[in-house]
Amino acid sequence: MKKLVVANWKANPATVAEAEDILAATDEYLAGVSTPPDLVFCPPFVFLTDVLSRLGEGRLVAAAALGAQDIAASDDRAQTGEVSGAQLKALGVRYVIVGHSERRAKLGEPDDVVHAKLLAALRHGITPILCVEEPGQLESAVGGLEAREVAGIVIAYEPSWAISTNPGARPDTPDNAVASSAFIRGTGARILYGGSVTPDNARGFLEHFDGVLVGGASVRKADFTAILSQS
Ligand code: PGA
Numbered sequence: 545m546k547k548l549v550v551a552n553w554k555a556n557p558a559t560v561a562e563a564e565d566i567l568a569a570t571d572e573y574l575a576g577v578s579t580p581p582d583l584v585f586c587p588p589f590v591f592l593t594d595v596l597s598r599l600g601e602g603r604l605v606a607a608a609a610l611g612a613q614d615i616a617a618s619d620d621r622a623q624t625g626e627v628s629g630a631q632l633k634a635l636g637v638r639y640v641i642v643g644h645s646e647r648r649a650k651l652g653e654p655d656d657v658v659h660a661k662l663l664a665a666l667r668h669g670i671t672p673i674l675c676v677e678e679p680g681q682l683e684s685a686v687g688g689l690e691a692r693e694v695a696g697i698v699i700a701y702e703p704s705w706a707i708s709t710n711p712g713a714r715p716d717t718p719d720n721a722v723a724s725s726a727f728i729r730g731t732g733a734r735i736l737y738g739g740s741v742t743p744d745n746a747r748g749f750l751e752h753f754d755g756v757l758v759g760g761a762s763v764r765k766a767d768f769t770a771i772l773s774q775s
Contacts, residue, residue: 547581547775548698548734548755550611550673551762552641555588562763563591567598569765573772574603581755581775584639584673586611589627596636611639611673614647617660619667629668640665642672643685645704655684662686666693673698673757675738679727686731695732700757701725706739708760715740718748725753743770750775 557563567585574580585608587595592612599608616626632640642665643658658674662685665672674697676682686694701724706716716724721737728735737749738757749756755775761767 547750548736549581549772549775550584550736550757551586551768552613552757552759553587553763554759556763560591560594563587563595564598566763566765566768567595567604569769571602571604573769574607580607581772583608584611586613586641588613592635592637609638610636611641612637613641615640615661615664617657617664629664629670633668633670637670639671639673641675643675643681645675645677645702645707649704655681658685659687671697673700675700675702677703682727697733698736699728699731699733700736700738701728702738702757708740713740715745718752721749722752741771743767746771747774
């Protein structure tokens with residue numbers, strides 16, 4: 545199976561012109577490649593429509609899908625500020641990041657909300673990209689799901705200490721990441737590594753995982769295409 549590279553833009557970039565620039569650079573890179581990896585761009589909500597439209601052009605059509613960074617846990621429409629699974633699905637969103645450590649730690653998102661968001665994604669036919677760093681998070685997120693449902697999701701092993709913006713961050717080593725993510729193996733899910741992935745270390749992670757979840761480097765166009773060139 546092809547490798548999967550997920551770009552988690554977080555609250556970047558500031559403008560739609562910069563977003564377009566990253567996508568144009570990726571499109572240009574893809575022009576010289578015969579078998580690109582599967583790509584998922586997860587922009588902030590405000591850029592979903594623009595990114596979707598650009599993904600309908602050039603080489604991005606065949607290679608890239610649209611992802612969101614969050615989803616409302618419930619389908620209740622009376623939730624000011626939320627974006628529902630029904631809306632994301634209707635727009636053309638195919639993936640959604642769930643359980644990211646920044647939402648858990650900085651925004652206080654507990655395990656039961658992560659579980660509810662995972663269910664919301666599945667209910668609307670959107671593939672969750674579930675981020676976990678220890679077995680308890682995985683168990684609570686997928687609790688009650690059938691094995692075949694778990695096998696159909698994407699699970700990112702992402703140690704929070706490795707995320708580039710956290711104080712003292714450093715990437716894991718591929719060997720250690722493989723050992724630490726043993727609790728995810730056997731689920732049948734596509735398993736990604738995330739945390740300070742750069743052009744310098746991407747190859748090692750891509751050799752041992754089904755793909756990578758890239759944060760900071762995914763909005764630096766030269767870094768991002770250099771990571772793609774290793775997958
Ligand atoms: P990073 O972020 O690549 O900047 O470490 C990864 C993530 O938070 O998903």
